[in-house]
Amino acid sequence: MTGVLLMAxxxxxxxxxxxxxxxxxRGGRTPAPQxxxxxxNRYRAVGGSTPLLEITRRQGAALQAxxxxxxxxxxxMKHWYPYIREAxxxxxxxxVGETVALALAPHYSAMSVGAYLxxxxxxxxxxxxxxxxxxxxxxxxxxRYLQAIADRARAALKDxxxxxxxxxxxxxxxxxxxxxxxxxxxxxxxxxxxxADLRLEHWEFAFQSxxxxxxxxxxxxxxxxxxxxxxxxxxxxLVTPIGFIADHLEILYDLDVQAKNAAAGLGIDLxxxxxxxxxxxxxxxxxxxxxxxxx
Numbered sequence: 633m634t635g636v637l638l639m640a641x642x643x644x645x646x647x648x649x650x651x652x653x654x655x656x657x658r659g660g661r662t663p664a665p666q667x668x669x670x671x672x673n674r675y676r677a678v679g680g681s682t683p684l685l686e687i688t689r690r691q692g693a694a695l696q697a698x699x700x701x702x703x704x705x706x707x708x709m710k711h712w713y714p715y716i717r718e719a720x721x722x723x724x725x726x727x728v729g730e731t732v733a734l735a736l737a738p739h740y741s742a743m744s745v746g747a748y749l750x751x752x753x754x755x756x757x758x759x760x761x762x763x764x765x766x767x768x769x770x771x772x773x774x775x776r777y778l779q780a781i782a783d784r785a786r787a788a789l790k791d792x793x794x795x796x797x798x799x800x801x802x803x804x805x806x807x808x809x810x811x812x813x814x815x816x817x818x819x820x821x822x823x824x825x826x827x828a829d830l831r832l833e834h835w836e837f838a839f840q841s842x843x844x845x846x847x848x849x850x851x852x853x854x855x856x857x858x859x860x861x862x863x864x865x866x867x868x869x870l871v872t873p874i875g876f877i878a879d880h881l882e883i884l885y886d887l888d889v890q891a892k893n894a895a896a897g898l899g900i901d902l903x904x905x906x907x908x909x910x911x912x913x914x915x916x917x918x919x920x921x922x923x924x925x926x927x
Contacts, residue, residue: 635723635731635763636705636922638692639748642712643684643880647672649712656711667844674885684880685709688736690910691878691918698919704728710748720755723763730764732925734918736877738777738822740770741815743804771921772818772874773825780913782829784905785872789830792903794870796834796861799823800854801875802882803839805847816850822874836861840873840891841882854887855894862898869895871904877914879907 644653650672654663663671675681688707696705704726708719723731735748749767756765771777785797801819808815819837827835838857842849852860854871861869871891876883887904895902908914 633726633728634703634926635726635728636695636699636703637716637719637723637731637733637752638688638695638705638707638918639716639719639733639735639752640684640688640707640709640878641880642709643682644675644712645681645685647675647680650675653712670844674881674889677889678881678884682880682884684878685712687878687909691736691915694910694912694915695918695922698915699922703922710751716748716751717755717758720752720761721759724756724759724761728763730766730926732766732768732922734768734771734921734925737875738770738772738774738877739801739815739818739875740772741804741808741813742811743808743813744802744815745769766925768921768925770814770818771917772822774917774921774924776913776917776920778822778825778829780908780911780917781872781874781905782826783913784908785826785830785870788870788872788903788905792868792870794868794903795866796836796868797827797830797832797870797872798836798838798854798857799826800838800840800871800873800887803842803849803851803853805843805845806850807847808850819875826872826874841886854891858891858895858898858900858902862900867899868901869903871902873904873907877908879909883907 644650651668692705692707706719706722708716733752735745838854839850840854892902
């Protein structure tokens with residue numbers, strides 16, 4: 633039996649878990665109370681929690697059905713329950729052979745996907761697991777993924793008539809560029825491929841969701857981009873997240889609340905494409921990525 637480990641970031645299940653979740657993100661260092669309250673307020677603004685775990689489990693179930701009985705699909709989270717190490721233990725207990733480790737983020741960075749894969753390696757070593765590992769480092773040009781995003785954007789553009797499209801992804805500290813990290817170049821490749829497919833005359837790329845640290849983060853930030861576009865008399869913007877495939881805080885708050893409110897204050901009607909979540913189109917892309925990793 634072939635194992636498949638789907639990995640996502642994690643989300644607190646309620647407001648009471650926010651501080652412990654944030655502490656986990658910071659590697660065990662307790663964040664300042666004001667930072668915890670800021671994060672708690674963001675979750676409060678979207679109803680107290682996000683559906684990320686539920687969506688990821690649905691993705692896993694749909695992928696299991698698509699791959700069939702010769703595969704065993706499990707879900708693990710990097711920063712909350714069920715942790716990646718728990719998922720690795722499930723795979724070992726099931727007696728899988730080769731296992732595909734697939735982070736639900738299409739673009740590789742050592743700080744993102746690389747960290748997920750490191751968690752997998754550490755968990756395997758801790759339990760003395762014998763199953764082989766096939767890591768998926770990136771799938772940013774997987775044709776079914778590109779088509780799924782393009783279809784969402786095409787439908788939105790038909791209804792909305794945006795003056796420009798802004799592709800977004802999570803910002804990371806700028807220091808990743810010093811080591812030749814491919815994250816930015818892969819995002820540019822995805823954006824260019826989608827712009828060509830959609831025949832866009834006007835499009836931008838912007839980062840979002842930078843962390844509250846003293847580091848310099850990759851830019852331009854989406855809020856900066858919106859401010860500039862407003863100065864150029866752009867009044868209708870379609871945001872197309874390419875670094876995110878499911879509804880979670882960076883979508884439901886950072887875009888749907890923070891960016892949309894900022895845009896409204898600038899006189900911009902900001903809309904975004906519907907997230908892929910557990911859509912059949914995304915499951916086809918994940919299945920293709922798994923099978924490609926085994927060839």
